[in-house]
Amino acid sequence: MKNEINGEEIKGKLIAVEGLDGSGKSTQVHLLYKWLLGNGYKVFFTEWNSSDLVKEATKKGKKRQLLTPTTFSLIHATDFTDRYERQILPMLKAGYIVLCDRYIFTSYARDQVRGCDPDWLRNIYRHVILPDIVFYFQLPLEVSLSRILDGRPALKYFEAGMDMNLSPDPYMSFRLFQGRVKEQYELMVEEFHFTVLQAELLILQQQEKMKEVVKSKINLSLYRKGVQ
Amino acid sequence: MNQKLFFGAPPPNVDPARLCGKLIVIEGLDSSGRTTQVSLLSDWLEEQGNAVIQTGLKRSELVSESLEQAKKGNVLSPRTVSLFYATDFYDQLENRIIPSLKAGFVVIADRYIYTLMARDILRGADPEWLKILYSRAIIPDAVFFLNVDCNSLLDRTLQSRGKLDYWESGMDIGYAREWYDSFMIYQQNMRVEFRKLHKEFHFNVINANRSQRTIHNELKKKIELMLEK
Numbered sequence: 323m324k325n326e327i328n329g330e331e332i333k334g335k336l337i338a339v340e341g342l343d344g345s346g347k348s349t350q351v352h353l354l355y356k357w358l359l360g361n362g363y364k365v366f367f368t369e370w371n372s373s374d375l376v377k378e379a380t381k382k383g384k385k386r387q388l389l390t391p392t393t394f395s396l397i398h399a400t401d402f403t404d405r406y407e408r409q410i411l412p413m414l415k416a417g418y419i420v421l422c423d424r425y426i427f428t429s430y431a432r433d434q435v436r437g438c439d440p441d442w443l444r445n446i447y448r449h450v451i452l453p454d455i456v457f458y459f460q461l462p463l464e465v466s467l468s469r470i471l472d473g474r475p476a477l478k479y480f481e482a483g484m485d486m487n488l489s490p491d492p493y494m495s496f497r498l499f500q501g502r503v504k505e506q507y508e509l510m511v512e513e514f515h516f517t518v519l520q521a522e523l524l525i526l527q528q529q530e531k532m533k534e535v536v537k538s539k540i541n542l543s544l545y546r547k548g549v550q
Numbered sequence: 551m552n553q554k555l556f557f558g559a560p561p562p563n564v565d566p567a568r569l570c571g572k573l574i575v576i577e578g579l580d581s582s583g584r585t586t587q588v589s590l591l592s593d594w595l596e597e598q599g600n601a602v603i604q605t606g607l608k609r610s611e612l613v614s615e616s617l618e619q620a621k622k623g624n625v626l627s628p629r630t631v632s633l634f635y636a637t638d639f640y641d642q643l644e645n646r647i648i649p650s651l652k653a654g655f656v657v658i659a660d661r662y663i664y665t666l667m668a669r670d671i672l673r674g675a676d677p678e679w680l681k682i683l684y685s686r687a688i689i690p691d692a693v694f695f696l697n698v699d700c701n702s703l704l705d706r707t708l709q710s711r712g713k714l715d716y717w718e719s720g721m722d723i724g725y726a727r728e729w730y731d732s733f734m735i736y737q738q739n740m741r742v743e744f745r746k747l748h749k750e751f752h753f754n755v756i757n758a759n760r761s762q763r764t765i766h767n768e769l770k771k772k773i774e775l776m777l778e779k
Contacts, residue, residue: 375626378635379616388612390644391562392686396637397613401629407627413627425649437562 334414334449335540338425340507340516341459342500343481344469346528347437350459350519351423353529354536363545368405376401376546384480391436394480396435398429399446414451419545426450427514431506435499436486455539457532458516463504465522467497469507552697554651558685561640564648566620571651573688573774575662578696579740580718581706582758583765588660590766591773595656600777603650606660610641621717628673629751630672635666636683643687651688656777663687664751673723692776694769695748696758707733 337354339347345534351367373382382399383389389397399413413420426447433443471493479485483499511518517535519528536542543549554569578584588604595602608614617634620626622646626634648659661717663684671677697723698706707714716722721729748755754772758765 355756363591369680375620379613379637383612383637386611387646388641389673390640392640392644393612400633400637403633404626404630407629439559442682442685445679447631491677549679 330415332414333417333452335419335455335522335545336410336414336422336453336459336534337419337455338422338427338453339457339459340424340427340431342461342463342466342504342530343475344466344509345461346469346525347457348423349525350457350532353531355421357533358421362547363542364418365421365545365549366409367416367421367423368409369407369422370428371401372399372451373401373404373408376404384478387479387485389480389485391438391485394436394485395429395433395438395446398433402426402429405544408546413444414420417545419540422453425453425456427456427507427510428488430510431503435483435502436538452514455535456514456516457535458507458511458518459509460518460520461522463497463501467500471496477501552665556685556688557687557688558682560688561644561686564644569603569648569651569688571653571655572777573651573657573659573690574694574776575646575659575664575690576696577661577664577693577744577753578758579698579703579737579744580715581703581710582696582698583706583762584611584660584696585768587765588658590762591769592658594766594770595658595773601648601653601655602658603655604658605642605646606659607635607665608638610638612641615675627671628675631673632666632675632680639663639666639684640686647688659690662690663695664693664744664753665745668740668747671743672720672739686757687701692773693751693753693775694772695744695753695755696765697755698758700734700741702759703737704733 339351341347348369355365355367369507371377378399380401383393383397410420410422429447430440430443434440444527477492477496482496484495485491486495486499488498519531523531554566556566560566564572576584576588576635592602592604608617613634617638620631620634647659649656654675667677667680667684670680707718714733718736719729719733720739721732725735726732745752757767758763
């Protein structure tokens, strides 16, 4: 994996977590962030779909169900690129460990399920640096489904993949959609060297495992605050 | 059978076979008289009994507001702006242009992917990246490029608005400290980019240094021929 851009060495390290809704990735990356922060490391955390400027348009598009597969993909790419250029890349150049709750692989998986052409998708993100570690939370589909669906929550239209007309029932639609997204994730494991976490461990154990991987792949002593 | 072609594959869920209308694009630099010509054409086509719909840039329901805000603040990176405009473009393509073509309308686009590409290229975007980004767009039935020389553009801009626009002067690129200098360099560079695009995409170049009427008549003639086909 490249750790330079246009010949410029990138000092920082990039860690991403990916997986289905309900796979536990957000909990784990939050804990990892707290651990790194608490131990005095230079660390920055950012999550999918959170850029201030694009948020409003995204919200509007989702609420009014205006989005097509193409604009769904592009509006998330706009959001990502805003965060990438304003935060992720500068942080990496400044020597931070950057943690991302979802990265470009979320778009590759979801948008491909919605019918976007894979080459077109990859072109959009082709300037983007690949993470040093991608943790992929590989739960059995039923487990992540039940974590989300057991409370019978009000599922959002796009979240449930309702735009794809898989089923008129949002819960069934969600199941089918998530199943297809999972398939796409599995296809990327090898290509993008995902570190697979078979995620039925207890939260504490899972976290220990992540820390081990991080320690083995990143020389953390270089990222202490005050170290240049 | 009037099957529309796309630069690459069509977007998901779009059937090119059902697009029986016509897509006419009017391109040109700022103040080249595009908007006037679009409205003249639109009136004329409707008089002839054609259903007409107009589109342009930054008019999507989805992002036009946010985009306008972002432009005011000048806080987005060029690549973010590219993608924002691409979202706006595809929103209009899929929610406005394609449904209208399906219904047999004549769609007149006041600028299309070419302006978007030229602007982004001047701001450092990779032309190949842009081409793939916009490869889901429909190839128009005709692209008319209104060609005006730089000095006339300057005159027209100053006469109609009394001032230069930040973006139309390319001030964000930093060519020059003076707005006037920056405007001239920017518009000249846009012309160069459009010339390259013309070679690749075969615009129908219209000499737009002439009167509105003369230009309109020439466009009418060309469009009449096209519609007869």
